[in-house]
Amino acid sequence: MNAPDYISGFLLGLSLIIAIGSQNAFVLKQGLKREHIFFVCLFCAVSDAILISAGVGGFGAVTARYPQVVDIAKFAGVVFLLGYGLQSLYASVRVSHALTVEGQVVTSLKKALLLCFGFTWLNPHVYLDTLVLVGMVSTGATSKVVFAAGAVSASFFFFFALGYGARLLRPLFAKPKAWNILDALVGILMLYLAWHLYQS
Numbered sequence: 394m395n396a397p398d399y400i401s402g403f404l405l406g407l408s409l410i411i412a413i414g415s416q417n418a419f420v421l422k423q424g425l426k427r428e429h430i431f432f433v434c435l436f437c438a439v440s441d442a443i444l445i446s447a448g449v450g451g452f453g454a455v456t457a458r459y460p461q462v463v464d465i466a467k468f469a470g471v472v473f474l475l476g477y478g479l480q481s482l483y484a485s486v487r488v489s490h491a492l493t494v495e496g497q498v499v500t501s502l503k504k505a506l507l508l509c510f511g512f513t514w515l516n517p518h519v520y521l522d523t524l525v526l527v528g529m530v531s532t533g534a535t536s537k538v539v540f541a542a543g544a545v546s547a548s549f550f551f552f553f554a555l556g557y558g559a560r561l562l563r564p565l566f567a568k569p570k571a572w573n574i575l576d577a578l579v580g581i582l583m584l585y586l587a588w589h590l591y592q593s
Contacts, residue, residue, distance in 0.1 A: 398534045402543025405530055406445065409522045410551050415474060415586055416512040418579050420552060424559025425566050425575075429505045434556040436506055440513045441523065441548035448528030449541040467517040471587050477508070478583030485576035517590070 410417070416437060423433045500508075513519060527544055534540035565571055 395534075395536045395539045398536050398539040399543040399546075401534065402527075402531070402540040402545075403547045404543075405527065406441075406544030406547030407551060409526070410441070410548060415477070415516065415583055416509075417555060418582055419508060419512050420555050421559050422575065422579065423500075423505065424556040425562060426500075427560070428500050429502050430556040432502060433505055433509055434552040436509045437513060437552045438545075438549040440509075441519075441552075442545040444519060444523035445527050445541055445544045445548070448524040448526075449531040449537050449544075451528065464517075467590060470515040470517055471591050473511045473515045474583045474587035474590065477511070478580045478587060481576045481580030481583060483580075485573045485580060 420433060420437060424430055527541075531537050531540045566575070
């Protein structure tokens with residue numbers, strides 16, 4: 394294996410997803426609630442793997458030629474983030490015992506994956522990062538396959554570490570009030586991201 398290409402791909406992939414965003418906030422919350430962690434993390438990582446592979450394979454040239462794809466994703470992303478942000482703010486001000494750490498599972502697997510789909514595939518920045526940026530940087534690699542493998546490994550490592558590592562914060566969220574605060578912060582973050590996306 395070409396170690397330099399793998400390391401370069403891994404570090405690039407990690408740098409693109411480590412910043413807090415709507416997808417990461419959702420994975421963190423699912424990890425804290427211990428709801429479908431494995432499937433949520435797997436969905437995010439596999440989605441990244443598909444996009445990274447497409448980017449390294451040259452799909453970035455297609456999106457550059459047809460920017461309408463990104464524009465459509467941008468519009469859908471703004472609507473999605475606004476809706477989820479308002480829902481989170483609403484949840485932050487109402488009393489809900491279902492959000493306590495020991496509470497029952499309140500999100501079905503289907504709903505969790507649909508939300509994951511929205512945070513991942515309705516985010517135009519993910520296309521710019523994976524299809525365009527990763528694809529462009531991969532052209533300088535000796536082995537594009539090894540470079541892509543490094544970037545994909547970074548996604549699997551990060552999402553599973555975030556999802557399962559969230560349990561370390563569980564003592565902090567032993568009180569329902571902590572969930573209200575988290576919902577408020579997530580709601581504000583989603584609205585900010587929607588505004589930022591609209592302005593971009």
